[in-house]
Amino acid sequence: MTATGAATAAALALTDPAPDTPVIPSERLRPGVALETVSRFADDWWDLGPLERKETSTTKTLHWKTFPEVLRPSMKRIAWAVINKPTPDVLLRRPKTTARPFISAQTLLHASKTWWDLGDWLALRQITSLDQVDQEILEEYADKVRELGNSFGHARNKLFAVTRMWAYAPFLLPQDRLCMPPWDDLGAEITDFLGEKDEPRGENTTAVIHPATMSPLLVWALRVITDLAPDVLAAWRESQRLLANLPPKAERGRKGKAVYQRLREYFDGLRAAGKAVPTYGGYLAPNLAKAATARGATREEAVSAKFVGGMLGVNQKQVSSFLKRCPEVLEGQKFADGAPLELPITAMIDGRPWTESIEFTQVKQLGLHLSTAALVVIAYLSGMRPEEVLHLEHGCASREEREDGTVRYRVNGRHFKGVVDEEGNIIPEGEMRPEPWTVIELVHRAIEVVEELDQGPLLFSRNLTTAPRADRRHGKALAPGAVVQRLKSFMKWANELAVKHSRDHELIPPDPDGNVTMQRFRRTVAWFIYRRPGGRIALGIQYGHVGSSMGESYGGRSRFDMLEILNFEEGLVMAENLATASERVASGEGVSGPAATRYVVAARAFQVRYEGGFMTKRQHRAIRADPNLRVYEHPESLLTCNHDPFKALCDPDRGRGAGQRTPSFSRCDMACANISRTDTHIERAKVERQAITEELADGLNPFPVAQRLRQRDQKLESIINEHEASCIVPEPRTEDGQ
Template sequence: MSQYAAAVSTPPTVVATVDSDPIILDKTRLSPSYTQPLSRIGDSRWDLGPLLHKPTVTGTQSVNFDTYPPCFRPAAKRLVWLCVNVPTPVEDLERPTATRSQLSVGSIVVYAGFMRLWMEWLVAQAVHEFSEVTVELYRRYCSEVTASGLSRESQANRLFAITRCWLYGPYLPDSDTLIRPHWEDTLVRADVLGDPKWSAENRTPPIHPQTMSALLVWAIRFCVDFSDDILAARHAKSTPQTPPLLEGRSAWERFKDYARQQRATSGTVPGFYPANRPQRRCIAMQFIGWQLGLTAAQVSESGGSSLLADLDPTDEAVLPVAITGRIDTQPWTRGVNFYEVDELSNLLATAAFIVVAYLTGMRGEECRALQHGCCRTITDESTGQTRYLIYGRVFKDALDENGNTIPAGTQRDQPWQAIAPVAKAVSVMEAMYPDSQLLFPLRAYTSFTGHAERDKAVHPRMIRDRTADLIAWCNAKSDEFGRAHESIPADPDGPVVLKRFRRTLAWFIYRRPGGRIALGIQYGHLRGHTTDGYGSRVASGLRDVFPMEEALAAAEYLEAAHTRLDDGETVTGPAAPRYRDGVRLYHQQFGGRYLTNRQAAALHANPRLRIYDNSEQFVTCCYDQSKALCHPDRATTARIDASPDITNCQPNCGNIARTDHNIANAEAAIDRLREEIASPVIPLPMKARLEQRIGNLQRIIDHHRNPEGHR
């Protein structure tokens, strides 16, 4: 048994060396799909790909030891081998840490990079062995890291890479053994790195509502309205049919007869604009070859282009596919061009990804790892209601008994609930790539893939780039159809990237006025409160997935409410005392602070802080379930709703408070209604209803301004 292997099964006193040349990995840990030769210790580059058990990892995962200083290469190999095969003894640290003892493949590659930077710095200091490192060297390296301008997290990661080298000391020869880094002293660490200033707030910017709404409309339109035409075009392009009269004739003879026929009739042939020469229209040789029942290879070898050189390439290379999709009542295209099929397929795959990722709320990696057959349709026999459940794997919280990441992830305990557009998007992808195990393979988004990559999952950068292409296409189509109101505006926070979808869904629900109502309408639910179970764990609902977003939204509202109250804002209504009490209680307990997870949970659990702005009804709800008229079955059910049903707000409810802010919104609404009444196109019955609405709002305003006079 090699001494490398011995290090795994014997006490830490065993020294790891590179005297032998075994493979670097335990074969029992290999990915079942990996068939390439394994790296050996003597190799200058170690491929860690065999340890990858999930298809969502992109790029190569390897360590090139030729980039390390020659004097440190043996030590680097020993340390990387230990990191791969031996759990880091993090229990030897004297401070608490969330660092895992077994790193993922990607983290090992990052660790190796930090270690190389450390070794290069040591060589520049004329130090060629770890045993020569002193506390003074540690201090100097610390000074350079902290002065680098990196974030605190990046600085901490670079320093902990050295700490990990020190922790592996019992497995290493004396020359590779470091003394304890001085920053592992708690007081010194705080002095070196400073206050972490950690906040639980998600700093990922949500996609602007106007951008996301328009993008979602077009993505659903692609999946529901355009997909059948695009799939039909894909099938037609992939199956050239030889006309009966051309059976048995060579490619040259077919082109010769075709050229003779075109000269005798129109004198034209189909053409197209190549991407590398968009200003010059060329003869559509591949399309003509398809019409003649020839493959692309046969067209290239035929030499038929010389026969067509005198013909004018003015016709369109349109496939014989009937267009069924509509934008309003008009066909979305006059025909699918032979040379646009691949582009439209990429756009359709992008639209399907957006629909699934956004409308389920799943994490990006979870969406990228979905497989064929992930969507199941469940029909309730008693009601006839249809539900769609999405089954897949989770990675973020997939941990073994030691708290280390499970590389392949784990099957999600509860499926994601979905609605019909999601199920349609899944079926579209399964129809486009029936031979792929993954629902969203990389080849669905680009033709530039090697054989080894064609069945890997699409990576986030590709989704970003293809989404930009989709937005450009949709905006061009909006201009073509004269529908400027359907164009997708640019997002002020930059490109639409994968990690922003989940953040946007949470933000939309808890930050937009009436967000849960709008979400219900947008996604096809009948009542806003049903969104609690939407796109999340069946058992616990969206609140279990996005609790921090809800707490932050409540905190922002209550902070603004306290400012208005301090400025003398008037509050009326039966719940006015509870409103004032709740706002002041929030300010005492949470005002001006970062919310930790524990504080967010405390805010959400406190019944005195359940204060909701219902901008649709111009009221503020100080929610008390026992008084809530929006839940008419409150006295006959054991279920206690944690939030009001703002779709069923009752004007005589004891939970109502009205603030000057609510009244200002009501006055603005009256101005808008009067503008509508003044319009000559509004029919008289509609004007009467609008006048009635103005009267109701004015009574609310008058009561707020003079509550004593309206008792």
């Protein structure tokens, strides 16, 4: 038999692995994982981690003891076949399928949740073999899935997990074969079993981080990177120096006596100079004896042996041993609340040092906060996806000075979305991007800062932690789940600094939608920027994804995601503006300006069609497409733009050619026929005039500034007078809504 024939025979062989058969074949193992360490078929739990290639991967396991015992052998054989055999063509040929030639660990884990649920459900019906299951039973299971009330997509995925079991039937023993599910039968529609589809959902369903949370979070992240970083890094370097100065072994004999003499001189020197003995901060307080008793520690145990050892180049065990033998060296000593490093504090907050000192045992936690701040800045201001940020390596950032004097900051790294091999399999480890990301200087600075912290190739490795513990993770990078905990810790620490420095306006409140996660940063920056005048252009510049180098490097994939976000945000903004307009019109506000009639018509049309309901994604698209509903609020110019591209003076082409989709508020012309104003705008104008009057009255402004204020006051007066002379008050709506 030829090698090809043997491989074909193996693929067609019925699945019945021996107890010691590896769960994962050697060709699918993560590099560096030995086949001898892989879970075996007979094991009660299977570790799927060796299937993962991303550095952010965590342990994923199948715990077979929790699966119904009577069906467990069959389900284990099915799971083994799914891992070891290529995906059957019946799944790959399905229209709009997401199935790949080989299943990933994450997909397998999701499918297993349905398998466990189905197994428990079948066991309750006294079913002891999968070949006893008929289509009627599976139809009942579909009813159960529908009644759970989950989204259509979630329910469909659960039924597809059952379909996957059936698809492998030709490779299974007779007792392991499941019949064709009724939803896969010829002519059947999935909606016949799950009901009508809900609105299609995508990346835009990710919750925006609330502005009250995101704004101070970014403020503190930037402050740490730009202001506090030098102090933290200096403490980090000093801490590393002290730790490196600790001898691995204690000196013995004559050298040991010399060490004891050095220690005695050190403590005597502290007493003579009136300096405090460094301690573990947790043991102390102003009353050492009381604190030590409360913690069950002696005075000698409160001394920071590691700090003293690092200062003197002495093994820390030798420091502890010396203090036990010679406790008299502590008599009459002052004790510090911790072990402060002898470093100057250079960073200020409101003109005061941000901290009195940096304590030796706090350095690692401060390093974590600095790393987290860098993570926030990079993830939020670069537009990278979470996996792309967490896989960045040392040396990834570069600075390019151009001949025209401009500077470009680039970041090289991996990308993962849509990266597949020639057979359509996802390449889990991703690939290096052919073109780098273009980022702003702050992102470049954040990368430089974090490069000074961590060891190893990755910027955000899991080596930097205050709680080292054994685990069975397979990746070397920080996992997205761990980022959530670091963000919580960072926000708590930032809030403590805000309180300490009386900056209550910079407190970071909890986000109403739950934990701040990396997935939410990319979504949030679009929301923030798009709502500003000229936001669509600013967002493209900020991300750098809609233009030249980023568009090329994403190859269209990310550009599609970005434009989806932009379009959805435009619909949200327009809906909010129209809702505000309908409220103003309904309350009897006067409306003036060339587009006053169009403003009223748009407000009432929106009120009739959409008032009082939850707007779907389709309705947002309809608003964007309706030329009569293109209402944009411009608070800085105290007006509303009822955008008609053929009348827009901000568009030099006046609708010729492609035209502008949105108004360009940076080129707003007060003579434009698209302008309307309401009583709300005029009230704001009056408030601004009052503020200008008060500022001019004190006479403290230089002449050019005062002149500009007078010009602004005259312009506001003109706007107010024109509105009061020409405004119309819309008639109240009749009972039929007209």
